[in-house]
Amino acid sequence: xxxxxxxxxxxxxxxxxxxxxxxxxxxxxxxxxxxxxxxxxxxxxxxxxxxxxxxxxxxxxxxxxxxxxxxxxxxxxxxxxxxxxxxxxxxxxxxxxxxxxxxxxxxxx
Numbered sequence: 259x260x261x262x263x264x265x266x267x268x269x270x271x272x273x274x275x276x277x278x279x280x281x282x283x284x285x286x287x288x289x290x291x292x293x294x295x296x297x298x299x300x301x302x303x304x305x306x307x308x309x310x311x312x313x314x315x316x317x318x319x320x321x322x323x324x325x326x327x328x329x330x331x332x333x334x335x336x337x338x339x340x341x342x343x344x345x346x347x348x349x350x351x352x353x354x355x356x357x358x359x360x361x362x363x364x365x366x367x
Contacts, residue, residue, distance in 0.1 A: 261323050269320055270336040276313035277343035280306045284347070284354035291354075291361040299358050306351060313344050 261269070283306030290299035320337060 266320075266323075267336060269316055270340040273313050273316040273320070273340035274343045276309045276316060277340070277347040280309035280313060280347040281343070281350040282306075283309060284350040287354045288357045288361075291358040294361070294365055296358070296362060299354075303351070303354055303358070306347070306354070310344075310347050310351060313347060317341065317344055 283302050287299040287302035287306065290296070290302055317340070320340075
């Protein structure tokens, strides 16, 4: 059963929303680490990880649809934007982890 245009748009916007929220959480974690609030930084990373997981699940569902459909799903601009958001969230997560570690080390000196 092919996914409808409306279902595709809803899935893509869900992916964009969760990815954007994850990216914001990771950047918030850096701000907490900068002020030395490492428990809040860890909590923000955890929220980011939860949002990222939801985004990743949405992305996986869309990829599964592409495998079973003949409608050229992956060429649609909305999905391209959604995947960009997912990649941006992953990059923010990696940077957040590095910055938190850096700020923790700076506080110990």
